[in-house]
Amino acid sequence: MGLLDEVLGSVLKSGGQGRPGGGGLGDLLSGLAGGGQTQSGGTNLLVALLPVVVAMLSNRGAAAGGGGLGGLLQQLQAGGLGQQTDSWVGTGENLPITREQLAEALGHDRLSQIAAQAGVSEDEAGAGLAEILPDLVNRLTPQGEMPPETQVDDSLESLRRSLGL
Secondary structure, three states: OOHHHHHHHHHHHOOOOOOOOOOOHHHHHHHHHOOOOOOOOOHHHHHHHHHHHHHHHOHHHHHHOOOHHHHHHHHHHHHHHHHHHHHHHOOOOOOOOOHHHHHHHHOHHHHHHHHHHHOOOHHHHHHHHHHHHHHHHHHHOOOOOOOOHHHHHHHHHHHHHHOOO
């Protein structure tokens, strides 16, 4: 069972608002939960990173330095990860990234800030983000293109509430 599967599965079983197969957020949750085995650690890492990732991707959390989903994708593209980010948004297979690529594209200061917010090491933050971002971005862009900012924010807010973040 994968890390996302463990965390999201326990939330869904305990009465979280997201329901697999219900469309929208349910599809997002079940898609994330369907991921393979994780490489970055345990459930605690995901639990620590999810609130930070949700804030980063939300346009409402842009004040926290995230710039929203679009801002993050632009930063990663400018950092040489355009092919990877295009694959996450597009309808094909998601190309992976490494924590080293992510650290280079985001900058070590930003990764250090994310790690501090999550209460994990910089290596753990990089590995966890490299694992979470491809599938989460893919699920937030189901039609192969960027949805309206309000739709992304609404999906992330529902995810945040469902997970009790």
